[in-house]
Amino acid sequence: MADDTGVLLEAVAKGDEKAFGRLYDLVAPRVFGLIRRVLRDPSQSEEVAQEVLVEIWRSAARFDPSRGTPTGWILTIAHRRAVDRVRAEQAAADRTRSVGAASLDTPYDTVADEVTGRLEREQVRDCLDGLTELQRQAVTLAYYRGHTYPQVSKLLNVPLPTVKTRMRDGLIRLRDCLDVEVTA
Amino acid sequence: MNADIHSLVGAYALDALDDLERAAFDRHLRECEPCRIEADELRETAGRLAADSWSAPPPALRDDVLAAVAGTRQLGPAAEQRAAKPPRRLRWVAAAAVVLAAVGAGTVVYAIQDQRVRRERVLAAILTAPDVIWHEEALLGGGRVRVATSASRDAGVILLNAAKAPEAGKVYQLWTIRGGVPASAGALGEGQAVSTQVVEELPTASAVGVTVERAPAATTPTAPLEAQVTLG
Numbered sequence: 047m048a049d050d051t052g053v054l055l056e057a058v059a060k061g062d063e064k065a066f067g068r069l070y071d072l073v074a075p076r077v078f079g080l081i082r083r084v085l086r087d088p089s090q091s092e093e094v095a096q097e098v099l100v101e102i103w104r105s106a107a108r109f110d111p112s113r114g115t116p117t118g119w120i121l122t123i124a125h126r127r128a129v130d131r132v133r134a135e136q137a138a139a140d141r142t143r144s145v146g147a148a149s150l151d152t153p154y155d156t157v158a159d160e161v162t163g164r165l166e167r168e169q170v171r172d173c174l175d176g177l178t179e180l181q182r183q184a185v186t187l188a189y190y191r192g193h194t195y196p197q198v199s200k201l202l203n204v205p206l207p208t209v210k211t212r213m214r215d216g217l218i219r220l221r222d223c224l225d226v227e228v229t230a
Numbered sequence: 231m232n233a234d235i236h237s238l239v240g241a242y243a244l245d246a247l248d249d250l251e252r253a254a255f256d257r258h259l260r261e262c263e264p265c266r267i268e269a270d271e272l273r274e275t276a277g278r279l280a281a282d283s284w285s286a287p288p289p290a291l292r293d294d295v296l297a298a299v300a301g302t303r304q305l306g307p308a309a310e311q312r313a314a315k316p317p318r319r320l321r322w323v324a325a326a327a328v329v330l331a332a333v334g335a336g337t338v339v340y341a342i343q344d345q346r347v348r349r350e351r352v353l354a355a356i357l358t359a360p361d362v363i364w365h366e367e368a369l370l371g372g373g374r375v376r377v378a379t380s381a382s383r384d385a386g387v388i389l390l391n392a393a394k395a396p397e398a399g400k401v402y403q404l405w406t407i408r409g410g411v412p413a414s415a416g417a418l419g420e421g422q423a424v425s426t427q428v429v430e431e432l433p434t435a436s437a438v439g440v441t442v443e444r445a446p447a448a449t450t451p452t453a454p455l456e457a458q459v460t461l462g
Contacts, residue, residue, distance in 0.1 A: 059304070059307075061304060063296070063299060063300065066296070066299055067292075067296060070292060070295060070296070071292075074287050074291070074292070074295075075284045075285060075286050075287065076280055076281075076283070076284055077287075078285050078286070078287035078291070079280070079283040079284040079285035080280040080283045082283070082285050083280075083282075083283040083285075092287065092288060092291055095287060095291060096291060096294055096295055096298065099291075099295045099299075100295060100298045100299055100302055103299045103302060103304065104302055104303070104304055104305055105304075105305050106304065107304065107305060107306055107307040107308075108305060108307065108308050110308075113270045114270050114271075114273065114274045114277075115274060115277075117277065118273065118274040118277040118278075121277035121280045122273055122276075122277060124280075125245055125276070125277070125280070126245055129245040133248075166278075166281040167281050167282050167284075169281070170278055170279060170281045170282050171282065174279075185240075185244065185276075185279075186279075188241065188244035188245070188246035189244050189245075189276055189279050190279070190283075192245070193246065194241075194246050194247065194248055195238075195241040195244075195246040195247070198246065207237070209241075210237050210238060210240060210241055211237065211240075212240075213240030213241050213243075213244055213246065214237065214239055214240030214241075214272070215240070216240065217240050217243055217244070217272040217275050217276065218240075218272070220275050220278070220279075221271055221272060221274075221275040224275060224278050226271055226274050226275045226278065227271065
């Protein structure tokens with residue numbers, strides 16, 4: 047999957063619209079799923095997902111393989127945009143937290159990637175289980191909810207430096223559990 | 231390496247910084263190669279958390295996106311992307327500079343985990359050698375260079391930690407000096423101020439020099455030396 051994504055992204059960087067269609071099919075469920083998880087609201091999620099996918103087309107040539115995987119790069123853009131939207135929303139109202147707070151479902155119905163997807167999900171869940179409670183909460187409140195670390199500090203009622211540290215050592219532990227390596 | 235701001239690396243990777251802090255952190259990463267590698271890896275790790283959130287988008291989104299794409303001009307590759315990249319070998323050992331900073335300065339505690347062993351092995355062998363000798367000199371332009379040598383490993387490590395990168399078009403270059411004759415031990419990339427370089431047979435050199443040269447590198451050092459570290 048990572049290789050396919052890389053090959054397609056390279057073609058997309060050269061303006062290949064057909065390759066972009068295939069890249070879309072490969073990554074859209076993840077992009078949309080992540081954005082929806084952070085934003086909750088389906089129509090907002092669709093809007094942001096469209097922005098993100100067009101942005102991938104626009105800046106495909108800026109992807110730098112020495113700094114991470116193609117999928118990682120795409121998800122970084124998706125997460126950043128989703129979080130930007132959360133922050134903009136929070137300035138107006140606390141809407142995002144009340145909308146569908148109970149619906150954490152992540153429907154996924156593309157059969158082809160089902161097995162890989164499930165294995166990957168299980169691995170992530172196992173690795174999250176390997177964190178301390180505070181590490182896990184610090185990481186997931188920031189990543190899945192789009193909270194800033196001062197907000198996480200308030201929610202968990204722990205001092206700021208502790209939150210910073212738990213985010214870092216939590217991610218380090220996840221990195222090693224998931225065997226993530228960025229090679230030049 | 232600024233230990234204080236670098237403690238935000240986890241929050242940075244999770245997009246949990248506000249815009250001001252993010253900008254400050256991006257600046258920090260431009261000046262600290264090992265920090266950037268850690269940030270890249272943690273961001274990549276954060277992305278893996280998305281594996282837990284698949285959701286098929288509405289079919290109409292595909293048509294909307296493809297239609298939008300047809301009318302969207304693409305950006306070219308970033309001009310500075312390649313130029314700013316240090317040589318592969320420097321990058322390979324750069325992550326281990328974190329360890330070196332911890333060992334050398336004793337002030338920065340970085341949690342490096344088991345699986346980093348592959349990258350750190352070379353450095354660790356030198357830095358933990360029973361006969362390792364440390365030398366240190368200040369750079370003319372601010373910052374310092376530290377050199378560790380181990381005769382038993384017949385190798386050494388040069389850690390450059392300059393206060394700032396040289397002006398555009400120039401780079402830091404490292405030299406070993408034997409019998410008064412300098413030989414290049416590698417040059418940093420443009421915009422780079424920090425690096426860790428393993429140098430074979432370093433204990434047989436009489437000195438290590440640091441100069442600022444025109445990018446990408448020079449064959450002979452240009453005076454004045456930014457620093458000279460006398461070994462032995």
